[in-house]
Amino acid sequence: MPGRTTAGKRFAEAIAGIARQNGAWEQWRRDLGEIGSALANPEIRLTLESPRVAPERKQRLLADSFAGRLTPDTLNLLNVMAQRGRLALLPDVLVWFDEIADRATGVRRYTVTTAAPLSDDQRAQLQQRLVASTGGQVILTERVDPSIMGGMVLRHEDVIADYSVRSRLEALRERLN
Numbered sequence: 001m002p003g004r005t006t007a008g009k010r011f012a013e014a015i016a017g018i019a020r021q022n023g024a025w026e027q028w029r030r031d032l033g034e035i036g037s038a039l040a041n042p043e044i045r046l047t048l049e050s051p052r053v054a055p056e057r058k059q060r061l062l063a064d065s066f067a068g069r070l071t072p073d074t075l076n077l078l079n080v081m082a083q084r085g086r087l088a089l090l091p092d093v094l095v096w097f098d099e100i101a102d103r104a105t106g107v108r109r110y111t112v113t114t115a116a117p118l119s120d121d122q123r124a125q126l127q128q129r130l131v132a133s134t135g136g137q138v139i140l141t142e143r144v145d146p147s148i149m150g151g152m153v154l155r156h157e158d159v160i161a162d163y164s165v166r167s168r169l170e171a172l173r174e175r176l177n
Helices: 004-020 025-039 044-050 053-067 074-084 087-105 120-134 165-176
Strands: 109-113 138-146 152-156 159-162
Touching: 004 025, 004 074, 004 087, 025 044, 025 053, 025 074, 025 087, 044 053, 044 087, 044 159, 053 074, 074 159, 109 120, 120 138
Parallel strands: 109 138
Antiparallel strands: 109 152, 152 159
16 A cells, blocks of 8 residues: 555655745645656556666656656656656655645545535535634545444544444444343
8 A cells, every 4th residue: 555655755754845945835736646647547657666667768758748747846856766766656655745745734634434425515514613623724535335324434544433323323232232
C-alpha cells in the first residue's frame, strides 16, 4: 500500500518545507495531482518504476509528459528522484504530502459511512457540525454500507465514531447475554 515508506515521507517533508517557505501549498497539490494522474497510466508508471530504464530516458519521458504543466521546482524534484532511482516512491510521496499539507493548512478529512446516501441537507448539517468542532476546513468522503442499518460511522485518521444501528444492536445483544 502506498504512503507509508520512510523514504517517501522524507521526500514529502522536503517538498512541504519548500511549500511552507514559498506559501505554495496549492501549487504543489496541483502539480502532485498531475503526477498522480500520470501514474494512473500503467505504461508511464511501469517505465518510471523500472530499474532497467536509464535515468536519462526517464527524465526525457517526464519532460515530454509534463512540458508546460508543472512548475520548475516540481520538474526539478522529478529529475532528482530519477537520478537517484527513486521514482518508484512517487505514490508514497503523494500520500505523505497530502497528509502533511492537510495538517499545515487546517484541512480535516472524514469518511462517513451510512446505510443510504446522505441528502444534501444531511451532508450540510454534518459538515457544519464538524467545522464547528474542529475549526478548520472539512472534506467528507461518503460511503454507503446497507449492513449498518442506519445511523453513521464517522472516521478521521485512526479515530472511528460508530453511531450505527448495527453497533447499538450488537451492544444490546452483549448486555443481554
